Amino acid sequence: MLQVRNLHVSYGSIAAVRGIDLDIAAGEIVALIGANGAGKTTIARAVAGLLPYRGEITYADRLLKPNSAERNLRLGIALVPEGRGILGSMTVQENLLMGVYTRSDRAQAADDLAEIQGRFPILATRKNTMANLLSGGEQQMLAIARALLSRPKLLLLDEPSLGLAPKMTDTVFEMIAQLRDEGLTVLLVEQKARQALKIAGRAYLMETGRILTSGLASDLVGDQLLSKAFLGGGPLPA
Ligand SMILES: Nc1ncnc2c1ncn2[C@@H]1O[C@H](COP(=O)(O)OP(=O)(O)OP(=O)(O)O)[C@@H](O)[C@H]1O
Ligand SMILES: [Mg+2]
Missing domain, CATH: 3.40.50.300 (P-loop containing nucleotide triphosphate hydrolases)
Structure with missing residues (x-):
C-alpha cells in the first residue's frame, strides 16, 4: 500500500x-x-x-x-499528529465536524458521524463539552475519531x-x-x-x-x- x-x-x-x-x-x-x-x-x-x-x-x-x-x-491518508492536534476551546462535536469538512458526500458523512459516536460512546455523552476538559485518553479517542471521519x-x-x-x-x-x-x-x-x-x-x-x-x-x-x-x-x- x-x-x-x-x-x-x-x-x-x-x-x-x-x-x-x-x-x-x-x-x-x-x-x-x-x-x-x-x-x-x-x-x-x-x-x-x-x-x-x-x-x-x-x-x-x-x-x-x-x-x-x-x-x-x-x-x-490521515494523520493523528503528536500531541493530538484537537482544538481545546471547541466542543467535542465541533472537533468531530472538522473531520468531515472536506467531504462532499454529506449524507454519508452524517451517517459516519453517528457511527463514530456509537463506537466511542464517551464522545457522544460529552459532545457539548470543551475538548480541553476531556482526559488525555478521551482526547486521544477524539483525535482518532476525527481522523476516521475522513474515511x-x-x-x-x-x-x-x-x-x-x-x-x-x-x-x-x-x-x-x-x-x-x-x-x-x-x-x-x-x-x-x-x-x-x-x-x-x-x-x-x-x-x-x-x-x-x-x-x-x-x-x-x-x-x-x-x-x-x-x-x-x-x-x-x-
Ligand atoms: N521544525 C523543526 N525545525 C528544526 N528541526 C526540527 C524540526 N522538527 C524536528 N526537528 C529535528 O529533526 C529531528 C527529528 O525530529 P522528529 O520530531 O522527527 O523526531 P521524533 O523521532 O518524532 O522524536 P520524538 O520521539 O521526540 O517525538 C530532531 O533532531 C529534531 O530536533
Ligand atoms: Mg515525534
Whole structure:
C-alpha cells in the first residue's frame, strides 16, 4: 500500500531523515520505533504530505508529492499528529465536524458521524463539552475519531500513548488493533516499544535519521538493537 524510498527530509541545515526505505502492506500495523529526535514524526509528516522532502513516496500505486496534504487526505491518508492536534476551546462535536469538512458526500458523512459516536460512546455523552476538559485518553479517542471521519485507508498515528496512564494506553492500543482487524492499515509511531510491538505485525527501528533494523515485530522484541536505540542500551520504555 505504501512504499517509501530513499526519503530525505531536512529542516534547514538539520538532516532529520537521511535516506530511509519503508513499506506498509494493506491491512497491517507497522510500528516505527525510536528515541527522542530519531525522525519518526518527520517521516509521518512527510507521508501525510505536510513537509518538503526528497525521495519517493508511493501510495496505492500513486506517486505522492511533497507538501500536498489535502490531496493525500483525499487519497485516504490521515494523520493523528503528536500531541493530538484537537482544538481545546471547541466542543467535542465541533472537533468531530472538522473531520468531515472536506467531504462532499454529506449524507454519508452524517451517517459516519453517528457511527463514530456509537463506537466511542464517551464522545457522544460529552459532545457539548470543551475538548480541553476531556482526559488525555478521551482526547486521544477524539483525535482518532476525527481522523476516521475522513474515511482513511492508511492511518498514521504519531505517539498515541503520549501522556496517557498505562491503563488508558492499553485501551487505545486495543482500539488500534481492532481498527486493523476491520481492515484499516496503520503506521504506529511510538516510543513505547514493547507495547507497540505487541500489536504490530512488523516494525522499523530508527536512530538519528536512519533505520537501524526492521522485521517481524515478534522477532524485534528480543533484538539487542532495540535497547541500543533507546538510551544507548539503557532500559526499554514499557
Ligand atoms: N521544525 C523543526 N525545525 C528544526 N528541526 C526540527 C524540526 N522538527 C524536528 N526537528 C529535528 O529533526 C529531528 C527529528 O525530529 P522528529 O520530531 O522527527 O523526531 P521524533 O523521532 O518524532 O522524536 P520524538 O520521539 O521526540 O517525538 C530532531 O533532531 C529534531 O530536533
Ligand atoms: Mg515525534
